[in-house]
Amino acid sequence: MKSIAVIDSGSGGLTVANRLFERLPGERIIYVGDHGNCPYGNKSEQEIKEAVFRVIRFLGRFELKMLVVACNTATALMLDELKEMLDFPVIGVIEPGAEMAAGATQNRRIGVIATRRTAESRMYEKTIKEKLPGAAVFEQACPKLVDYLENDETLETEMLAALEEYLAPLRSSEADTLVMGCTHYPLAEKQIRKVWGGRMNLVDPALGTAERVREALQKSGGLSAVNRENHLFFTTGEVDEFSEKVKRWTPVVRPVVLPLEN
Known part of the structure; x- marks a missing residue:
């Protein structure tokens, strides 16, 4: 089989x-x-x-x-x-995630958290705009998160501090939708929602x-x-x-x- x-x-x-x-x-x-x-x-x-x-x-x-x-x-x-x-x-995983984000947003303002290489590629921005012309896409590299999530000894305070740093510019952008552009990030969904604080469409491309x-x-x-x-x-x-x-x-x-x- x-x-x-x-x-x-x-x-x-x-x-x-x-x-x-x-x-x-x-x-x-x-x-x-x-x-x-x-x-x-x-x-x-x-x-x-x-x-x-x-x-x-x-x-x-x-x-x-x-x-x-x-x-x-x-x-x-x-x-x-x-x-x-x-x-x-x-x-x-990028095209399915982009499609979900394009369908979820109400104000056409979408944030993406990702690794440095994914953010630099701008593939989420390109793909989201193909599916939703006129969308504003804000990508944020989060270089510490994968190591933190792979390490069972990472403290909750370390995770929250890193997320505060990474999510602050995306909250300021008034995005109503956030794409978890790394398959590790759903493991921190609870912390992401806590740091974001308000209503937000959280997209898991999985x-x-x-x-x-x-x-x-x-x-x-x-x-x-x-x-x-x-x-x-x-x-x-x-x-x-x-x-x-x-x-x-x-x-x-x-x-x-x-x-x-x-």
Whole structure:
């Protein structure tokens, strides 16, 4: 049976995998977290591409029906390149997130929090404006957040202080919609809402991404109806540490977590 691969720079892509578990219970997921190179958002374009290509070569040993690039930075830098090189569908997270934001805003003012590389690419701004001409898009790089969210020892006060710094200019922009432009950020949804303080449409691109995967498989006739539980999780980092995150952050009770040599 063919599987769906989900790749990310670390554990954040589990937020996308969770949506796939919800909407596609018949599919087998193979997840790769490149923790040894996390975060991608603070690396050079060449370093990111080399890291992603290593993961893609590893996935070549599996029979896949689809690749989900659950990393906004990798999506921004190389989604088209991956689509050209692979012989099965590749879906990223930026377009679904942009589509959700364009549909949610009332005042056409949209904020985006992202890694430095994703923010610099301006891909969210470009894609949102394609879907909602005339929209004003305000992107904010949040270089500390991924490290904070990957580190179980991060203090709540540290997280809130960083979010105060990053969200202040977006609140001033009068945006009524905020896109979590990194798959790690939904892990801090409670803190983001607390710091923002008022009404705001908070967009999690994982929702739209999972729906796009479901629609694509349904259209191609590749949707599996058999309940599968033999998901596989790989990491280029510490296996035990990642295994604990999978247990805490996903519904998989006894995950199979294996090392992938970095």
